[in-house]
Amino acid sequence: MKVKEIMDKNFIGVDLNMTIVDASIKMESHKKFTTPVLDSKNTLIGWITSLDVTRGLRENHKYVKDIMHSTEEIVDLHQDEPARLAVLAAAQHKLVSIPVLDDDGKVVGVVRTFDIVKTLSKLYEIKVTNIFKAMSTELKGVSWDELMEASAIVTKRETGKRVTAKEYEQRIKNSTFGEAIWATGGLEKFFVGLIAIGELVIARKVAKARK
Amino acid sequence: MKVKEIMDKNFIGVDLNMTIVDASIKMESHKKFTTPVLDSKNTLIGWITSLDVTRGLRENHKYVKDIMHSTEEIVDLHQDEPARLAVLAAAQHKLVSIPVLDDDGKVVGVVRTFDIVKTLSKLYEIKVTNIFKAMSTELKGVSWDELMEASAIVTKRETGKRVTAKEYEQRIKNSTFGEAIWATGGLEKFFVGLIAIGELVIARKVAKARK
Structure with a gap:
């Protein structure tokens, strides 16, 4: 800018x-x-x-x-x-x-x-949903639902708490980047979470393509 | 705060x-x-x-x-x-x-x-290198050099400017998250860039494994 x-x-x-x-x-x-x-x-x-x-x-x-x-x-x-x-x-x-x-x-x-x-x-007040939307646009061939499913799996893996894709979607709808940073315990952790989701969704895409 | x-x-x-x-x-x-x-x-x-x-x-x-x-x-x-x-x-x-x-x-x-x-x-003075280190740790089986190479390719694709992996590494060493956001034009764009890098590095990893 x-x-x-x-x-x-x-x-x-x-x-x-x-x-x-x-x-x-x-x-x-x-x-x-x-x-x-x-x-x-x-x-x-x-x-x-x-x-x-x-x-x-x-x-x-x-x-x-x-x-x-x-x-x-x-x-x-x-x-x-x-x-x-x-x-x-x-x-x-x-x-x-x-x-x-x-x-x-x-x-x-x-x-x-x-x-x-x-x-x-x-920047701080940006909706977390927007980041996921950008992610979904970038990851061609991955649907929004697949992205939410991957997010729910990563959340379960990292927090131990079970969450459905729908619940995850609801959660990010109501939170901002600023809040997410505090919730995850810092910027790097927030990014690691996003990267883990990106990786999982790509891996699932590749696995599907191979079938 | x-x-x-x-x-x-x-x-x-x-x-x-x-x-x-x-x-x-x-x-x-x-x-x-x-x-x-x-x-x-x-x-x-x-x-x-x-x-x-x-x-x-x-x-x-x-x-x-x-x-x-x-x-x-x-x-x-x-x-x-x-x-x-x-x-x-x-x-x-x-x-x-x-x-x-x-x-x-x-x-x-x-x-x-x-x-x-x-x-x-x-708040945004965190080093971009830290985010890439987190990314590299998360993306198991991908070396730091492979990550830098993928980053250089994505940069070329998105800005039209040729940059080597070494130059890219140097650039993120000296820049902060805040600078990167300003430079890319916003958090979503910054993250889209990271996802593109992640996607490419995984695609290259998969291609290599197939050879």
Whole structure:
């Protein structure tokens, strides 16, 4: 996944000679704590936060250019960089938003931490059923029922508890990846379980083909 | 994991009768875009953001109480709630910070989105090599080299880029589960890749046995 896939394209910008009062009105109406300072071609030339604005208003500065941070102080990302760099930058520099540039240094979006949280939590909140669906699509020639049967057998083997294919299906319908990790005792164990199921289902497929 | 394990205990607070000017100086010096409004016992009685402050300064309001949001408008969390509720609240309400309360409604911390990002990203810092080691142990009769060869073939098939088994091994040695998920575009895709590798390695094993 690339930075451009998680960035917000509906960002706002202010310009160098905008008054601080106008910039504050714009930021408030769009509920943005930070905004890039852009020239007429959308090139990034600075950055202001609402804390720069409060100081500017208090100290009677007039223009955005009087309070902005220069580009040297700004952490930015290129739109084609891996999205995880946005995660690392936000965590490391304690940022709430990061401007995203194209090859010409033009701002094409802004990555916001709550969007990162949303993306990361989607991952965590993903239904276990989806993983099995992906598995079932990948394992051509294996039906969903065969996959559930194999899962029930592996569960019995690993936990000692008998479970039917139907019960297994019901269980994964109601649980998320996050819950499954806790339930199985960690990410590696969760994967080992999935791999065991994959192996068994393939072995059964091969055995069937031989008959 | 509970909310109290991911919250920042070094939060600041302002009080009802503090001037907006003093509140803005405090928020700027601590670099906080948001802060709870607290009484003398640290009970949560309101919330202000730096955007409320810019409006307050511009419109010549005087005190924190003139610009603050009431407790009804605030999303808060209890310290003993599961940490994943903080994740869901931040993503759903697009929040940069959430106050954390104890049984008496006193603020004991603040959860910030970049801390959530840090926690979530740590969860996925497990080495990809570990997952492959688990896979190799589970797939009895398949050597590590055979697994790397199958991985290189699947990578070529899925990305179009040629990679040797050695290069693949080097790549997973240096990457984490989190990186792999971001790189492949999501958990399902990552897992589909693993299944494809598992399927191929078993198919090769079967073909060899037949010779």
